[in-house]
Amino acid sequence: MSLRESCGVYGVYANSKNAFPLLYWGMLAQNHRGHQSHGFAILNERIESYTSLGLIPVLSESNLKNEVPLMSGRIGIGNVRYATSASSSLESLKNNAMPVIDSDGESTIALSFNGNVVNIRRLQNMLGIDPSLSDAHVICRMILKKIRETKSLIEASKYCMESIDGSFSIVGLTNKGELFAFKDPVGVKPLCYGCKKGVSAFSSESVGLDINDINLDHELNPGEMMIIAENRVERTQALPCKRKAFCAFEFAYFARPDSKFNHKYVYETRRDFGVNLARKYSDIASRCDVVISLPETANDAAYGFHEESGLKWDMLTRRHRYVSQRAFITGVEERSNVIYRKVNILKSKIKGKRLAVVDDSIVRGDTTRSVVKRLRAAGAEEVHLFITFPKIIGPCFYGIDMASYSELIGAWKTIEEITSELGADSVNYQPIEDYVAATGMRKDELCLGCVTGEYPTPLANEMAKKMKKYILEGGREDGRIYESC
Ligand code: SF4
Known part of the structure; x- marks a missing residue:
């Protein structure tokens, strides 16, 4: 992602x-x-x-x-x-x-x-x-x-x-x-x-x-x-x-794993996310041959998934260290090229395998769709996605690059529809309560606006509700929600 x-x-x-x-x-x-x-x-x-x-x-x-x-x-x-x-x-x-x-x-x-x-x-x-x-x-x-x-x-x-x-x-x-x-x-x-x-x-x-x-x-x-x-x-x-209202997404994605929040290393929280997913979806995990992760933010969660499920963990995807989206990318084509180049798939190790794929989140769905497609092309028999961050249903008003409803696959589609659109066999999100428990913080100490639709500041809350209603009535968003409302 x-x-x-x-x-x-x-x-x-x-x-x-x-x-x-x-x-x-x-x-x-x-x-x-x-x-x-x-x-x-x-x-x-x-x-x-x-x-x-x-x-x-x-x-x-x-x-x-x-x-x-x-x-x-x-x-x-x-x-x-x-x-x-x-x-x-x-x-x-x-x-x-x-x-x-x-x-x-x-x-x-x-x-x-x-x-x-x-x-x-x-x-x-x-x-x-x-x-x-x-x-x-x-x-x-x-x-x-x-x-x-x-x-x-x-x-x-x-x-x-x-x-x-x-x-x-x-x-x-x-x-x-x-x-x-x-x-x-x-x-x-x-x-x-x-x-x-x-x-x-x-x-x-x-x-x-x-x-x-x-x-x-x-x-x-x-x-x-x-x-x-x-x-x-x-x-x-x-x-x-x-x-x-500390940003819950810092734990899953943004922060470095060796940073500490709430007296706990971020990598420990991510490992616990993986444990939670393996427990919650043990029936699906038991169908798989191997657990892999999308590098690098999901690596620690994949390790936790492996520890809990007993499933073999293998690093069958690798990140090209010097390719990143950290450049001036504007067009859709450039964006998908970078997504393709960023992650390498060890194709000959994938063939015939039923994969448990751990990732940190699904926002627009384009990265995940591209990876699933390539895993299939490499001969994966089944692809089951385990997502550490709960389903994102609303934009972020607080400085994360997802500032409109229209770009979010989770805002408008059910899990079944997302599964089909991504070409996966199943998509398994971590429930909000499990996520919160792994952070060691209380639910009312975290911002969970993008996964609950309830934002911790009054104007953001009001704008989110207004914009959702406007879109449902046939209106179209025009850029970042807080700059267009
Ligand atoms: S809305 Fe989501 S991404 Fe934005 S600050 Fe809150 S938890 Fe973080």
């Missing part, structure tokens, strides 16, 4: 050394969270920044200095981005690459953002911001406005939390030498804090801390604000958290 996350963020406050190497490695560990642009901002005499298109380059230190003309300073932030607001044209990607920087003459702010603003149009109008600019520009302007009025970063974060419907995990830097971070009041996106002697850091995922040998301290609470400044680490609950 091929979906894009909106962004990954990182921030470093180093007491006595250059923050840039830590920023570079912390962001490189999170390249999977955004591939359209990357960038860094560091406070020296003033805030300096560098942004560029594509993935963060992997270069030797000496070549890197030529490629990324940076930078020295003890405080900095970084970002990798995939656009879920504004256009994906090259010009727009350049203009909206992060960190974004804004100034009112007195205060200057650099901002790195992961999430999506649902009420973007209203806020752009209110602040007089060009609609071609992304939601990060809107948030940056809101923070500046409130700092001017109240002189308080905490009040500025509170203003964002009260005014924005959507998801946001933010790391920022001021020209006064403050590194700050805050999360939306339901905490959809991950953001953790860690420290070691003389260094404090924020990262979307804990792998960004691990790579710099920084100890994970805690996941920021929804509505929490932290400020790191000279001799000061401040932690404030800027807005009370009425409920948590």
